[in-house]
Amino acid sequence: MKEFKEVGRPLKRVDAFDKVTGRAKYCYDLLPTDHLVAKMVLATVGNGRVVSIDTSEAEEIPGVVGVYTCFDPDLPQQPFGTAGHPWSCDPGHQDIQDRNILTQRVRQYGDVVAAVVAEDTVAADRAVRAVKVEYEEYPLELTRFEAVDRPEDFPPLHEARPNNIIAHVDNRTEVQGGYETVEQILDDPQWHRTHIEVKTPRQSQAHIELCLSFAYGEGDRIVVVSSTQLPHICRRIVAQALGRPWGDIRVIKPYIGGGFGNKQDILYEPLNAWLCEKVGGRCVLLELTREEVFAYTRSRQPKECHIDAAWDDDMNLKARSLEGWSNQGSYAAHGHALMANTANSFRQEYSAKELAHHGVATTFYSNETCAGAMRAYGVPEGNWAAEVLMSDIAYDMGWDGAEFRLNNFMELGYKDPFWPGPLCCYSRGIDECVAKGKELIGWDEKRAAYKDQTGPVRRGVGMALFSYKTSVAGLSLETSNVRMHLAQDGSIMLQMGATEIGQGADTVFSQMAAETVGVPTETVHIVSQQDTDVTPYDSGAYASRQTYVAGTACRKVAEELREKILDYAAFLNPKRQGPFDMRDGVIYDVAGNEVTTIGEVSIQSYYHPTNAKQIEAQDGINVQENTFAMGACFVDLTVDIPMAKVTVNDVVEVHDSGVIINPKTAEQQVHGGIAQSVGMALSEELLTNPKDGSIRNNNLLDYKIPTMMDLPDLTADFVETYDPTGPYGNKALGECPCIPAAPAVRDAILNATGVKFYEAPMTPQRLFEGFKKEGLI
Amino acid sequence: MKEFKEVGRPLKRVDAFDKVTGRAKYCYDLLPTDHLVAKMVLATVGNGRVVSIDTSEAEEIPGVVGVYTCFDPDLPQQPFGTAGHPWSCDPGHQDIQDRNILTQRVRQYGDVVAAVVAEDTVAADRAVRAVKVEYEEYPLELTRFEAVDRPEDFPPLHEARPNNIIAHVDNRTEVQGGYETVEQILDDPQWHRTHIEVKTPRQSQAHIELCLSFAYGEGDRIVVVSSTQLPHICRRIVAQALGRPWGDIRVIKPYIGGGFGNKQDILYEPLNAWLCEKVGGRCVLLELTREEVFAYTRSRQPKECHIDAAWDDDMNLKARSLEGWSNQGSYAAHGHALMANTANSFRQEYSAKELAHHGVATTFYSNETCAGAMRAYGVPEGNWAAEVLMSDIAYDMGWDGAEFRLNNFMELGYKDPFWPGPLCCYSRGIDECVAKGKELIGWDEKRAAYKDQTGPVRRGVGMALFSYKTSVAGLSLETSNVRMHLAQDGSIMLQMGATEIGQGADTVFSQMAAETVGVPTETVHIVSQQDTDVTPYDSGAYASRQTYVAGTACRKVAEELREKILDYAAFLNPKRQGPFDMRDGVIYDVAGNEVTTIGEVSIQSYYHPTNAKQIEAQDGINVQENTFAMGACFVDLTVDIPMAKVTVNDVVEVHDSGVIINPKTAEQQVHGGIAQSVGMALSEELLTNPKDGSIRNNNLLDYKIPTMMDLPDLTADFVETYDPTGPYGNKALGECPCIPAAPAVRDAILNATGVKFYEAPMTPQRLFEGFKKEGLI
DSSP: OOOOSSTTOOOOOTTHHHHHHTOSOBGGGGOOTTOEEEEEEEOSSSSEEEEEEEOHHHHTSTTEEEEEETTOTTSOOSOBOOBOOOOOSSGGGSOOOOBOSSOSEEOSTTOEEEEEEESSHHHHHHHHHHOEEEEEEOOOOOSHHHHHSOOTTSOOSSTTOTTOEEEEEEEEOOOOTTOSSHHHHHHOTTSEEEEEEEEEOOOOOOOSSOOEEEEEEETTEEEEEEOOSOHHHHHHHHHHHHTOOGGGEEEEEOBOSOOTTGGGBOOSHHHHHHHHHHTTTOOEEEEOOHHHHHHHSOOOOOEEEEEEEEEOTTSOEEEEEEEEEEEEESSOTTTTHHHHHHHHHHHHHTOSSOSEEEEEEEEEEOSSOOOOOOTTTTHHHHHHHHHHHHHHHHHHHTOOHHHHHHHHSOOTTOBOTTOSSOOBOOOOOHHHHHHHHHHHHTHHHHHHHTTTOOSSEEEEEEEEEEEEESSSBTTBOOEEEEEEEEOTTSOEEEEESSOOSSSSHHHHHHHHHHHHHTSOGGGEEEEOOEETTTSOOBOOSOTTOIIIIIHHHHHHHHHHHHHHHHHHHHHHOTTSOSOOEEETTEEEOTTSOEEEEHHHHHHHHHHOTTTOOOOEEEEEEEOOOOBEEEEEEEEEEEEETTTTEEEEEEEEEEEEOBSOSOHHHHHHHHHHHHHHHHHHHHTOOOOBOTTTOOBSOOSTTTSOOOOGGGOOOEEEEEOOOOOTTSTTSBOOOSSGGGSSHHHHHHHHHHHHHOOOOOBSSOOHHHHHHHHHHTTOO | OOOOSSTTOOOOOTTHHHHHHTOSOBGGGGOOTTOEEEEEEEOSSSSEEEEEEEOHHHHTSTTEEEEEETTOTTSOOSOBOOBOOOOOSSGGGSOOOOBOSSOSEEOSTTOEEEEEEESSHHHHHHHHHHOEEEEEEOOOOOSHHHHHSOOTTSOOSSTTOTTOEEEEEEEEOOOOTTOSSHHHHHHOTTSEEEEEEEEEOOOOOOOSSOOEEEEEEETTEEEEEEOOSOHHHHHHHHHHHHTOOGGGEEEEEOBOSOOTTGGGBOOSHHHHHHHHHHTTTOOEEEEOOHHHHHHHSOOOOOEEEEEEEEEOTTSOEEEEEEEEEEEEESSOTTTTHHHHHHHHHHHHHTOSSOSEEEEEEEEEEOSSOOOOOOTTTTHHHHHHHHHHHHHHHHHHHTOOHHHHHHHHSOOTTOBOTTOSSOOBOOOOOHHHHHHHHHHHHTHHHHHHHTTTOOSSEEEEEEEEEEEEESSSBTTBOOEEEEEEEEOTTSOEEEEESSOOSSSSHHHHHHHHHHHHHTSOGGGEEEEOOEETTTSOOBOOSOTTOIIIIIHHHHHHHHHHHHHHHHHHHHHHOTTSOSOOEEETTEEEOTTSOEEEEHHHHHHHHHHOTTTOOOOEEEEEEEOOOOBEEEEEEEEEEEEETTTTEEEEEEEEEEEEOBSOSOHHHHHHHHHHHHHHHHHHHHTOOOOBOTTTOOBSOOSTTTSOOOOGGGOOOEEEEEOOOOOTTSTTSBOOOSSGGGSSHHHHHHHHHHHHHOOOOOBSSOOHHHHHHHHHHTTOO
């Protein structure tokens, strides 16, 4: 492993001080005082069509600037896709474009049929209430059975897909061991076999900052300031929605208060920009309420998976099959990519011993609220499926779950057979992760101590593993551009196209730049705000791609900047013998004697009478390789059976994310991820009203995320492998932590009570029903 | 001359729409709502020392956050220079550093001795009034005689220069014609000779936007948002004043509402940044009042020049000498550079026939308010001296002033003997300017018609020429960096280090970039706002340097970008034969057949599966050459002698600024400059109270700038030479228009009345006295 000096330092976040003091500038902090306020008129039926809209009363309300409906003659007609994916010039690789800025066809409760712009929020809210919309209603298609097995004469949700199937994919691995099909293995009575059916919830990203943007005219162009994870993609989608050249749109992304994938869709920025056009370029704010964010933005796809498996007496999986359905809701958004991730991750993780594998995955439209990306993007659902299976088998066979899992876990050198480009297990620290986790939680002691418990309150210990690919390289475009320049004092100005969305990206990029240039991180100043007119192109924050992909670009540009600095030092010191080296900002000649400093080089480079030129570098990369992060989670908990109440006592999560750039921020990532995964395990689920498709618990009181009060002190630890494809030996970390805690909780409840739960979250209601069914209550 | 397509288009300004609709973002538009307000406690004596400051009462006022005095132990002690000049690593070439953030030594009325930070303006103003300052007063040294011929025991204004002399320069050209000294020529009775003494006023830049900035903490750093002409220099001076690494300071420059040189000094930004530090990084606004801007920022240096001249019967000047004094006031600021410009321009303009020239120039400290840069930077004063002399001679000799002037005007190939680097007349259109101007004003007809007038109301016609160097290349560092990148739609994103300060720079840079890349200007999007963390380095807007110096950088970078675009087009079209060419965004092969478009190249460059990389270019230049712009002004006016009132009937100004990048914006520049020069001629002068050195007319009511009502329709025209050193054949234009109208007015008054005025402005009071003395009243 390489020796690093700045990489690996447990530095305080570069934005820590500004964020705790409230100085950090978020979207709202940049809002001009003289802005107008937009509010949306949302459909109050779950399926139908707008027949007419009467705006006359609304337009009379003092302060109303305009009311704009889905019948507006200026309304751009071309549909657009909202998914935050890189564009592709290949039409076959483009996202489905099925959304309009305002819609006459109502596909979900809350579709936007009109919008009001007013001088203030009060007038806008009054006007929204005064708009009269008449609908023609169609039968609701909420469930898989309603949406897919639909009568042919139902009005189609989307003309292009009258059967509501967005995608249906069937993947079979090559069959080994003399069988012809996976079914033969799964039917072979010489193996142990099982069939289970699991469900995962519509989880909400529940970020603290709401979804908001504001737009204003600048010359003939439109500036959109948005709380988005991906400003460059936001520019593209706004332009596509408006039917304008992309360069006509400028997007600025300030600090953002969490996104977790919800801000990886571009939902309301096109409406915001269009309203700005309609009012002649005046600044228009479009901020969703908390209730609107819960119900009408995005959420984790609710999924159902049916699993068959066969295994032998020696802890070897022989075959597995998974049939999964994803209820995508009203629009395609990320399309089938999420469900593909679910099926892929299920297949990849325990691929070591299988003779065959069969995965079938279907994503379908319905009148449910539209799903989208959420942290780990389909993998928690695949992991729930994989780990619930492993949990059941180990429990039924009386095996140590850790040993059983490790025996089947993806091997070093594993290559995914269905990934279009290289996706390979280039580094593998899972054994060490499990060993460390077992020791930290006291696995063997607790397994022994919790045996044969009786009584209403019981302890349990459980575990789960996971694997997670790093970025989408190989499947989709992974490109990133970075720019650096030297300031007069030798400090480095760093501009990343990649975005800080609360995860700590700015801090680790600063460390990477410092490491490679050869200066202390304290002298690297990163520009956190992205501005598409200025910032180098990068597709943004998703897929745990940034430290890997943008990190590779950062290293490349830092190397170029370093070379230019050393070249200028050589120009200034022609008598000293090179090649020069720089460490901690001091420049040495070939003999190791100090020549000059970066500060001296930089001030000369600015003010040299005949050779003054700002030293800077910009470059970009295409990442073509992809590797797996992995890890293990261990949970200790107490189940109060009659109260149907679970108390989490301890969580230990150990990650192999390769080299850790910053142990402190990495630990923070893990803490947050565990909380989200525990939420998925025990409480988090958006509930759809079957009468109209609306969301019932659209607020932070009725939608329960774990708070500090609900969680014990969390233990995060790391096994540092050196991945040969990561720029600094690093692999994905951003999303991984929200994967394995949910099935580990489930495993621990099984350990405590002997009751098998298949549907997350395991709410008190479901726990009660499960315990009652098994005779514990 | 080259054929241009985008250069030369009379385009509307790129910021026109935003500025007339009020959407353009100036400093105040970016101010966060939760800012604090700073107000300054200003000295009420003109010379002295602060003995004590009692802040106790001020600190008790509700809303006051803090009162900070010149005795504050945290106050940085190192003095700093305020002039907006590029830094030099050579200490002998650095500006004088003689100012402190707050001062105990009071050198002028209005020196800042303390500052208040409060929650709002009312509290801040109350607190300022409640601060009690005790002074020890010293004798006032306002005039040249008081300040230079001072008693030795007077307390020095600045310890480093106890005699108050900032600089004294004596330049003698090589003597020709058999003489040994210029004095011999000036004493030779075979020549006509004269001695005159002229004065020019303390003119105010009178920009509409006040001087303001706000500062806030960002991490450990300080961000200063300022209405400055030179953000990069602002960063440097703030850092130097605070004694911090330059990279610790980030300066953002939005649109600014005029500067005219006053915002070429960094006056209060250091105080603003220090107050921000004192309040823990909270945002602090420091906005000067109109009265403070007039009295305590900068103004044109008041100057006095004594001139001797000799000439022959054939319209040939034989020798001239000038002795000039500049009353710089309390601090050195731009030092001697302004007075040097006065003496240099006096020498250069009519250099053709002289046998010898002698210039002596002195700049001295006094207790007057501090002078600084104002549009044309000393040259209007030198031009007043030169043209008043020419006016007198032509009048006395009965010559045609145009003919006499042209006979002596700087010749093609003239090289300034005292300029450290090349400064040469590389192109010369003065004859055509005069011919065009004469025709437009009707020179010959009016000269004839206005002969032998009598009566109280008379018409006059007058003229003046000028020459003006382009940039400060050769004397000081002229460097500029520019960045461009291609957006996905093939539009060009342009980032200039050079700044838009209302003069139209953004528009002409956009045209230059378009011209060289080979696209329409409409597809170039310039980032107007500079941010020192992001924007390429450039020293800013002054010295009419930007289209020449930054324009050269713009062309170079556009060439590089164009090459990269054509290279990528070649990569995409390997079978087509190059070299490729691009015109209007269409790319052609060597045979002239269309291959592709810039739009297709750019989208591929972003999303190519294996070769995606943002196409961009950044580069910088050092300009080493320097050339002269020139021109002629003609004025027709009416003098009402008993009313001592001048009405300007017509002004025609014809410029040779080389190739005109944009005729429309060029014309606007000329209109504004004429107005300022007419103001200098007739009304603009800040008046010092001899009792304490305060400014008497510190407001727009008592300080008279010409408005639309005071001016006729102005005629601007151009003679387009092609200067070989300008990037597009262009030369200086920004400052030139405010030079020649003042002496042309003077010449016209002489033509109308026969009365010679030597002091500008020729206010009604001075006109009355002059007419009375000559017996006209």
